[in-house]
Amino acid sequence: MTVAPDDSRQSSTPYTAMRGVLESLDDTVPGKFEISKQGIVHDMMSPGRPHVFTAGLIGRRLERVMPEGIWAVAGEPDVEDEPEGIMRRPDVMVIALDEMEGEGSFDPRTLIAAIEVVSQSNPDNDWVGKMREYPLMGVPVYAVFDPRTGTGAVMSDIHATPDGPRYATRKDFVYGEDVTVADWTISTEGLPRYAG
Template identity: 35%
Template sequence: MSIDADTYARLREIANQLPQIPGIGRVEIAHGEIVMMMSPVKRHELAVLKLARQLNDQLPDTHPGYIAHGGADLEDVGLGRLRRPDIMVFPEASLMDEDAAFHPSDVILVVEVVSKSNPENDYEEKVRDYAAMGIPLYLLVDPRVGTGIVHSGPKYASVERFAFGDTIKVGPWQLDTSVLLTYGP
């Protein structure tokens, strides 16, 4: 579902002000609503770090000039979506433009590490959103249960499941998931 441009612009204006409120971790816009998320736990951030390192080690060979980086906004104004993936792979040069957020056409992979508090968002809504944005690959990592999914192909028709400990193929990259930890009780 898309929302009209005026509604999205109003939501975006509000969303831009929310991170200034203490306790608000990340802000996204989806399905005509502002979604506020808590700051991630340490093991979440460790998974992000370990995966980004592996990708960045391989990108010079597969996609020179690209980087794996987190903490940035991904925006599709036409769909009325503002997301903040844990990792995106994009051309490093795109960091130099003045845009506040990345456009999906610059991104070839998004990675989400499932949080303890809102797993449905990563398993359902973000699968639909990233596919609609045209991002070729979506890697979902779930430290709650030690599993994950590689989504690829048109509308993510290809789904490859894995367990922590497997070496997985994500597009042209090989990732060792034995470095990932599950969340504690």
């Protein structure tokens, strides 16, 4: 579900108003909140076991092949591009350890890759919204794993288009194949699927 910003607040930008709304809802409303160019995105269902398990497996598999000093981090904090008015929370972020120091949200331009596990309740958020916004935020590699279909894609090579920055390269995969995210190749064998 996407909620449009309330433009009635004159003292703040629509983005800061939405950020304030999210802070007031913190820990009181179930689900996951993000801010897209279209407004607040609320994934009403908290991630279930297959979603969390997939993110965990991907992170662990990446960390086994990445060099010391590069991490695959799950969960919070957010990745925020305030000038663009976007705040996202990737399921897994590939980032250098040095970039993890400090407080607050991560600068999206410090990420090596953002990885999303498609939500059962809001798949367009990952396949459409984030596909459009991650290149705008400067995230160089975006990987999508879809437990609904047992497929996914890795996008890279940001380039300018009349509609704004987009990924020029897309490599699709099916579960069971090896997949390369940034510079590291992992197996997708045994990743869980959503039931029914």
